Amino acid sequence: MALFARTPVAPLEYSRTLWMRLWVGAVMVFLYAPLIVLMIFSFNDSKRNVVWRGFTTKYYEKALGNDQLVEALINSLTIAALATIVSLVLGAVAAVMLWRFRFPLKSAVDGTISLPIIVPEICLGVAFLMFFAAVNWPTDLIWPFNLGAITVAHITFCFPFVTMVVRSRLATFNREQEEAAKDLGASEWQVFRDVLIPHIKPALVAGALLSFTLSLDDFVITYFTSGPDTITFPVKVYSMVRFSVTPEVNAASTLLIILTVALTFVALKLQGVKAIAETH
Amino acid sequence: MAEQDWKANKGVFAAVSLPTLFWIILFFLVPMAIVWLYSFGENKGLTEIDISGTLDNYKRATEWLYLTIFGKSFAVAALVTLICLIIGFPVAMAITFASEKWRPWLLLGIMLPFWTNLLIRTYALMMLLGTQGFANKGLGALWEGTSWIKTLVGLQPLPTWEPVQLLFNNFAVVFGLVYVHLPFMVLPLYAALDRLDRSLIEASLDLGAGHFRTIMRIVVPLAAPGIVAGVMITLIPALGAYLTPDLMGGTDSQMIANVIERQFKKANDWPFGAALSFLLIYAMFALIAIQSMRKKVPEVR
Amino acid sequence: MTETARPIIQIQNVSKRFGKVTAVDNVTLDINAGEFFVLLGPSGCGKTTLLRMIAGFELPSEGKILIDGQDMAGIPPNKRPVNMVFQSYAVFPHMSVADNVAYGLKIAGVKGSEIKDRVAEALELVKLGGFETRMPDQMSGGQRQRVALARSLVMRPKVLLLDEPLSALDAKLRAQMQFELSDLQKKVGITFVTVTHDQDEALSMACRIGVINKGEVAQLATPSDLYEYPANRFVADFVGSVNIFEGKLTLDDPDKAAVDCPGLGKVYLNHGVTGPHGADVGIALRPEKIYLHVPGEGKAVKAAAQDAPDGYNFARGKIKGMSYLGDITLFEIELESGACLRVSRPNLSRHDQDDFTWGDKVSMHWRADSPVVLLG
Numbered sequence: 001m002a003l004f005a006r007t008p009v010a011p012l013e014y015s016r017t018l019w020m021r022l023w024v025g026a027v028m029v030f031l032y033a034p035l036i037v038l039m040i041f042s043f044n045d046s047k048r049n050v051v052w053r054g055f056t057t058k059y060y061e062k063a064l065g066n067d068q069l070v071e072a073l074i075n076s077l078t079i080a081a082l083a084t085i086v087s088l089v090l091g092a093v094a095a096v097m098l099w100r101f102r103f104p105l106k107s108a109v110d111g112t113i114s115l116p117i118i119v120p121e122i123c124l125g126v127a128f129l130m131f132f133a134a135v136n137w138p139t140d141l142i143w144p145f146n147l148g149a150i151t152v153a154h155i156t157f158c159f160p161f162v163t164m165v166v167r168s169r170l171a172t173f174n175r176e177q178e179e180a181a182k183d184l185g186a187s188e189w190q191v192f193r194d195v196l197i198p199h200i201k202p203a204l205v206a207g208a209l210l211s212f213t214l215s216l217d218d219f220v221i222t223y224f225t226s227g228p229d230t231i232t233f234p235v236k237v238y239s240m241v242r243f244s245v246t247p248e249v250n251a252a253s254t255l256l257i258i259l260t261v262a263l264t265f266v267a268l269k270l271q272g273v274k275a276i277a278e279t280h
Numbered sequence: 281m282a283e284q285d286w287k288a289n290k291g292v293f294a295a296v297s298l299p300t301l302f303w304i305i306l307f308f309l310v311p312m313a314i315v316w317l318y319s320f321g322e323n324k325g326l327t328e329i330d331i332s333g334t335l336d337n338y339k340r341a342t343e344w345l346y347l348t349i350f351g352k353s354f355a356v357a358a359l360v361t362l363i364c365l366i367i368g369f370p371v372a373m374a375i376t377f378a379s380e381k382w383r384p385w386l387l388l389g390i391m392l393p394f395w396t397n398l399l400i401r402t403y404a405l406m407m408l409l410g411t412q413g414f415a416n417k418g419l420g421a422l423w424e425g426t427s428w429i430k431t432l433v434g435l436q437p438l439p440t441w442e443p444v445q446l447l448f449n450n451f452a453v454v455f456g457l458v459y460v461h462l463p464f465m466v467l468p469l470y471a472a473l474d475r476l477d478r479s480l481i482e483a484s485l486d487l488g489a490g491h492f493r494t495i496m497r498i499v500v501p502l503a504a505p506g507i508v509a510g511v512m513i514t515l516i517p518a519l520g521a522y523l524t525p526d527l528m529g530g531t532d533s534q535m536i537a538n539v540i541e542r543q544f545k546k547a548n549d550w551p552f553g554a555a556l557s558f559l560l561i562y563a564m565f566a567l568i569a570i571q572s573m574r575k576k577v578p579e580v581r
Numbered sequence: 582m583t584e585t586a587r588p589i590i591q592i593q594n595v596s597k598r599f600g601k602v603t604a605v606d607n608v609t610l611d612i613n614a615g616e617f618f619v620l621l622g623p624s625g626c627g628k629t630t631l632l633r634m635i636a637g638f639e640l641p642s643e644g645k646i647l648i649d650g651q652d653m654a655g656i657p658p659n660k661r662p663v664n665m666v667f668q669s670y671a672v673f674p675h676m677s678v679a680d681n682v683a684y685g686l687k688i689a690g691v692k693g694s695e696i697k698d699r700v701a702e703a704l705e706l707v708k709l710g711g712f713e714t715r716m717p718d719q720m721s722g723g724q725r726q727r728v729a730l731a732r733s734l735v736m737r738p739k740v741l742l743l744d745e746p747l748s749a750l751d752a753k754l755r756a757q758m759q760f761e762l763s764d765l766q767k768k769v770g771i772t773f774v775t776v777t778h779d780q781d782e783a784l785s786m787a788c789r790i791g792v793i794n795k796g797e798v799a800q801l802a803t804p805s806d807l808y809e810y811p812a813n814r815f816v817a818d819f820v821g822s823v824n825i826f827e828g829k830l831t832l833d834d835p836d837k838a839a840v841d842c843p844g845l846g847k848v849y850l851n852h853g854v855t856g857p858h859g860a861d862v863g864i865a866l867r868p869e870k871i872y873l874h875v876p877g878e879g880k881a882v883k884a885a886a887q888d889a890p891d892g893y894n895f896a897r898g899k900i901k902g903m904s905y906l907g908d909i910t911l912f913e914i915e916l917e918s919g920a921c922l923r924v925s926r927p928n929l930s931r932h933d934q935d936d937f938t939w940g941d942k943v944s945m946h947w948r949a950d951s952p953v954v955l956l957g
Contacts, residue, residue: 010638010639010640011482011485011491011637011638011657011658012377012478012481012482012638013377014373014374014376014377015373015374015375015377015378015379015382020370020373020374021374023370023371023374024370024371024374024386027367027371027462028389030459030462031389031390031393031459031462031463032389032393033408034401034404034405034407034408034459035393035396035400035401035404037404037407037408037414038400038403038404038407041407051412089299090299090300090303093295093296093299093300094296094300096296097293097296097297097300099283100283100284100292100296101283101284101285101286101289101293101296101297102283102284102285102286103285103286103293103297109300109301109304112304112308112309113300113304115308116308118516118564118568119312119561119564120516120517120519120520120537120560120561120564121517121520121522121537122520122522122537122540122541122557122560123315123520123540123557123558123560123561124311126315126540126544126553126554126557127311127312127314127315127557128311129544130311130314130315130318130550130554131307131310131311131314134314152307153307155303155307156303156304156307156308159303188292213395216397217397217398217399219398219399219523220522220523220537224544234397234398234399237399237400237403238399238523241399241403241406241527242527249403250407253397253400253403253404256397256400257396257397257400260392260395260396260397261392263395264388264391264392264395268388477669477671479667479668479669479671480671480673482636482638482658482665482667482671483665483667483671483673483729483732484673484684485637485638485657485658485659486636486658486659486663486664486665486733487659487664487684487685487688487732487733487736488659488660488685488688488689488736489659489684489685489688490659493688498673501675502673502674502675
């Protein structure tokens with residue numbers, strides 16, 4: 001796509017008009033320039049972040065040598081993995097419940113399940129802080145059990161997203177497939193395994209990706225539920241940013257951005273952009 | 281086949297409903313109930329809280345100071361949403377009408393930042409907007425350029441460039457929130473526009489309407505559900521935003537979430553924080569109620 | 582068609598490419614004022630692209646389109662004197678019927694009182710009087726189509742473009758709308774240009790048909806000429822049902838010709854073909870133009886077929902399949918050469934279908950003016 005159209009622009013080719021291209025280009029620059037600058041300056045050989053002083057990877061060595069930071073990253077990935085697995089099961093099961101059955105108070109249950117999406121993060125964080133204090137949730141467990149509180153909190157705000165994604169996929173399920181399977185002699189369980197699961201698989205992949213990134217991304221709720229021994233990556237970066245802006249933070253951030261991009265591309269390989277886009 | 285009655289298949293229903301209900305009750309409704317109860321309590325000593333049924337916390341929340349913070353949070357969130365809508369609508373249009381080859385990449389371009397860690401994105405923006413950051417450098421260069429042109433045509437040069445404070449003020453908060461929430465707006469807008477039957481746009485053009493009139497009279501009314509969805513998806517998190525005002529705002533740009541946080545982490549006034557939390561939740565409910573009252577636009581192809 | 586046919590749309594050497602795909606390939610075509618013109622072709626042949634280029638939604642890669650003598654290059658759809666009825670009807674779902682029909686008039690700045698009159702008149706024309714305040718979602722597909730028609734006709738365009746106007750209707754309604762559209766066209770006197778893939782629709786409504794294949798005009802003719810004198814194999818095969826045999830032209834005089842087909846035997850014609858001797862040609866033979874007999878009637882067959890100057894058109898075979906369709910019975914007959922011939926036979930009396938059955942030996946003949954020689 002050349003910037004200047006070679007063939008005349010047809011009426012509905014809005015994206016080929018010059019001002020539209022400039023607009024989209026400007027928005028992309030707006031979205032990406034800060035991230036790209038951040039990544040470039042992670043290689044800057046200067047303590048202060050402002051002027052380019054030459055290429056170095058020493059801040060990566062420093063970041064990877066920072067035990068607290070590495071530990072926080074490991075914590076974050078562990079929590080994200082655990083939360084994703086539980087959310088996936090819980091979310092899929094809830095979606096099947098809401099799709100398949102008619103039961104008393106259904107709309108109330110439906111509404112409650114989507115509430116964690118709507119309730120502001122800060123309120124959810126506060127609620128978990130108070131809840132874990134009220135039930136005297138043990139804080140002195142060994143790793144990884146000490147991450148339990150954070151993981152529980154993450155599952156609560158992740159699984160409704162999985163439910164939402166799976167449910168919209170279930171809505172497109174042709175029930176005649178289920179009937180055909182039963183007609184051919186499949187049991188309830190076999191129908192579930194051979195027909196339903198393959199149908200919702202794209203939604204499960206999308207839901208898993210969504211849960212993983214939401215969990216990895218979360219700062220506010222974690223901030224309220226983490227203790228001194230259970231620092232996650234965003235919480236650690238937050239305290240580093242508050243304290244001072246150093247290239248070490250850039251290096252750590254760059255690593256996480258690369259991880260996100262890699263995850264997204266894995267999901268794309270599995271799904272295609274369109275399917276992922278439709279889940280939002 | 282319609283939905284099955286739960287009694288018809290109790291075994292399967294129990295298997296799918298019990299885990300969900302268990303989790304949502306224990307790890308969502310109970311914590312929320314605790315917050316709600318605490319909002320009617322008062323501090324007794326350092327760690328003890330007595331749930332006395334007092335309304336003092338809510339009374340305090342309606343003090344002028346807190347009302348202005350609520351009002352300001354709303355104003356900031358509304359402004360951010362409006363800016364996102366203005367910036368995002370043409371982008372969504374461009375994605376919708378892009379060629380098959382380009383559309384997925386444009387979508388990906390919008391989604392990648394959405395997937396990227398919020399804290400990292402905020403930090404990246406802070407780097408750029410700092411007094412020594414590129415935004416200031418760019419403005420400085422522009423300033424000096426203007427100054428040089430002025431001397432060229434024989435005028436007095438401008439005074440020397442003083443870096444402007446782009447961070448730690450209200451501007452930075454709005455800018456940061458727009459930066460963070462723009463993808464939230466574009467994606468539902470795109471979804472709505474993509475569903476729109478293109479021949480409706482063509483029919484309008486065919487009947488003599490220009491592009492602007494077609495957008496205002498055909499596209500916008502028919503994409504209204506998507507626009508409302510985009511507005512809600514942007515407005516709600518913007519209203520409860522904590523991180524952006526905390527890191528990028530100044531002392532006067534605190535939003536409601538920051539005040540809530542302070543009650544727990546610094547002021548140690550849990551009941552008051554709980555009351556503020558619930559007021560914020562009620563505000564969300566009000567927004568959602570307003571949204572669901574809007575007139576349904578019939579979808580006919 | 583009148584003698585003083587005046588072209589209202591002139592398509593001159595128009596091509597349209599989408600990337601590497603050529604949708605429309607060097608088409609030149611005149612559509613006359615006041616006629617009902619149909620663009621007929623299989624899906625993906627470029628006929629809709631051609632229509633959309635006339636409306637201005639697609640721009641030609643090459644060539645030009647003139648409407649009423651004016652070059653349309655650079656003129657956007659909202660400034661063209663044509664209006665379109667879309668395949669999906671594209672009735673605005675958020676506006677009432679009256680608002681839909683008035684939309685174009687309001688934009689054109691027509692006075693309020695005049696708008697009201699013209700909207701009422703247009704709705705009356707499409708038999709929707711009294712539906713003004715209805716919303717589109719309260720109407721059937723057929724009624725929505727009428728709204729779309731009224732909305733376009735109210736603009737009094739020079740040409741009305743219709744994209745597959747009947748494809749979304751059920752069979753009964755479709756047949757009725759075919760008549761109504763022809764009627765409407767005669768009443769308003771506007772040039773109609775319709776795109777369809779349905780040959781019945783094309784044959785029943787059109788003054789002239791342009792058959793499009795792979796982006797090119799395969800034939801331009803009146804409905805009966807198209808059916809009886811297809812210009813090439815594609816048209817013969819696409820319009821109606823046909824038997825096509827390959828052969829060599831062995832005789833070509835001004836008043837007679839013969840083609841030697843390995844599959845069918847020698848085919849005689851009572852008119853000349855302007856083709857080189859020995860040329861590879863096709864023979865198209867419509868199933869309904871073949872007479873079917875019990876073998877013993879050989880003499881009668883000979884007598885009936887004697888109109889061919891140099892021989893008679895005759896074949897023998899065995900019934901391999903038959904399907905009873907009510908009004909006719911369709912036979913599939915295996916010839917002695919092994920080739921198959923499709924023959925249809927009207928069921929003139931109630932028991933006609935009992936005359937022949939699977940496995941019967943039969944003989945066939947056809948008149949010397951029935952086969953069509955296909956050079957292309």
